[in-house]
Amino acid sequence: MNDLQKSAVLVALAAQMDKKGSRCSETHMQKAVYFLQRLLAVPTNFDFVLYKYGPFSFDLRDQLTGMRADGILYLTPQPPYGPSFVPTKLGMGLVKHFSKSVGKYHKKLNFVATCLAAQNVAELEKLATALYVTLDKKIRSVESRSNAINELKPHISLEEAAAAVKKVDKMVSAARA
Amino acid sequence: MLKNVHEFRDPVHGFIHLDSDERKALDSRPLQRLRHIHQLATTYLVYPGASHKRFEHSLGVMELAGRVFDVVTAKERLRDDVRAFLPQITNDDALSYWRRVLRCAALFHDAGHLPFSHAAEEELLPSGWTHERMSREIIQSREMKNIWNAMSPPPRPVDIEKIAVGRAKAKDLEFSTWDRILSEIIVGDALGVDRMDYLLRDSYHTGVAYGRFDIQRLTETMRLLPSVYNKEPELGLEEGGLRAAEGLLIARFFMYSQVYFHSVRRIYDIHLKSFLRKWLPKGKFKTTVRAHLRVTDNEVTAGLLRAMANSKRPGHEDAKRICGRGHFKVLYQRDAKDMSLNPQAALTVYKNARRKFGASDVEFDSGKQKGGALDFPVLTANGDVQSSAKMSEMLNEVPVAAFDYVYITPERREEAERWLKANRNRMIKKREVRK
Secondary structure, eight states: OOHHHHHHHHHHHHHHHHHTTOOOOHHHHHHHHHHHHHTTOOOOOOOEEEETTEEEEHHHHHHHHHHHHTTSEEEEEOTTSOEEEEEOHHHHHHHHHTHHHHHHTHHHHHHHHHHHTTOOHHHHHHHHHHHIIIIISOOOSHHHHHHHHHHHOTTSOHHHHHHHHHHHHHHHHHHHO | OOOSEEEEEETTTEEEEEEHHHHHHHTSHHHHHGGGSBTTGGGGGTSTTOOOBHHHHHHHHHHHHHHHHHHHHOGGGOOHHHHHHOGGGGOHHHHHHHHHHHHHHHHHTTTTOOTTGGGGTTTTSOTTOOHHHHHHHHHTSHHHHHHHHTSSSOOOHHHHHHHHHOGGGOTTSOOOHHHHHHHHHHHOTTTOHHHHHHHHHHHHHHTOGGGOOOHHHHHHTEEEEEOTTTOOEEEEEEGGGHHHHHHHHHHHHHHIIIIITOHHHHHHHHHHHHHHHHHSGGGSOOOSHHHHHHOOHHHHHHHHHHHHHOTTSTTHHHHHHHHTTOOOEEEEEOOHHHHHHOTTHHHHHHHHHHHHHOGGGEEEEEEEOOOOOOOOEEEOTTSOEEEHHHHOSGGGTSOOOEEEEEEEOGGGHHHHHHHHHHHHHHHHHSOOOOO
16 A cells, blocks of 8 residues: 555545544544554554554654645544544545545444544553554453553553453454454 | 863753763763764755754753753652652652663764764665664663763663653663653653754754744643543643743744755755765665764765765765755745645656656655644643643644655756646646555
């Protein structure tokens, strides 16, 4: 996937999130792309590391900023929350131009938007970190994964971690069904 | 009696203070080498005052990092919810250790820069190498380990390297919340002192007043605050510092659009890269610490002058363009209207121009400001903590600087301009997408 195709996929994702009634903060985009890439094998090829609020990609951050510079996305304030990414007309034109590439991932984009759109930042952090210990760290039992999350993110209690792991297991099963 | 605190006069921060241990690190070969690396590469060919070096920037970043550390860890400014999360902060020995680590990291964060800083970095290092990786190699070198070990308290090299380059450039290392906060004091997107220093210093030396902002207000109002989203501590501001943060962001935008992305500055970088590819053995810089320490702007400048004077030397044409001011000229630049028809308008013009005039007479350059949407905690006057994104619409309204330039050799400029005028609309409408 080249840069423009990636941009088209990101615009389509922001549009899907918007459709589901979600605000689309940078954290929403970060976690949604992590799920797309890691769980659903969409080849966006961003490099993720564990950071603030769970898995985070510095490349993706720069790509989103570049898309603002190119007039493909813009940030709009969404009181009482922070700003949200919204596709521009030019951005939607890009999705149309790459309709074949974007169309291939339509179901996956819809799946991620459905699962994550309604979550707040704290919940996104728990779910994305749960997916990280499940797929990247390849830890198996619910208890071990909960312990790993609590160790990586001490502000997430063991109970909250276990709940996130169970939710993620359901998402993994649904994605693979 | 021997002096333990040393002062350096600095045009940006007044005085910069070092203790005797830090002075030894400053006097090391890797730091002294930075006296010979221009902060802004070839920008002095456009803004004659921009002849400042990485050395004074490194000192400035160290001074600011120390000031911010002292402000955010001052006992009277710490909140209970932050204290509970960060045990280091209530232990004087631990604080003294981490202050040392932070200042050394700030001092060495740019030690790995190649000659002419960023201008020569891309394409001239072997795959997988960056100046940050080279900084880490230097921090871990035998010479520096001897200096770190003799300090009191002795900082661990791995702590220095991780705080110096931050999470983005040390993906192999694990970062605790505390490590992240310290590295963000230096390289943070929102409130990092690296950026604060370079904006003020570059503004001062170029004479471009846009880069100024209220740094005293900004650094004095920095606080460790719980995230509004998950309560994990992070760098934030008192409400009274918010306007200064907005000033920093606006300064950054103007410095990018007026200085860092200046079209002539960018073409000199391209000519320099082209020269270095021919001048360096095998077209690349070596990556051992020993080899790195041997090459500065001085050796490259001497090479440029020699190559300019002798047509048989490698890089003669590029050297002539740099030293004789025969640089390529802008033929086309980023245009919002064209981009609404074709997001890759500039690239399309470049590819067509290259076909028409030949690859050696046409150059292309493109770039965008990096970093993300800003969102940090703000302590309001009534003691609540709120998101900066909620409290300041301006923080995320500042435009993102970007550029695309197509350049043509000066000898064919008029012909190329006529060609562009005749073909521009047709070329741009016919969308060409990079596959």
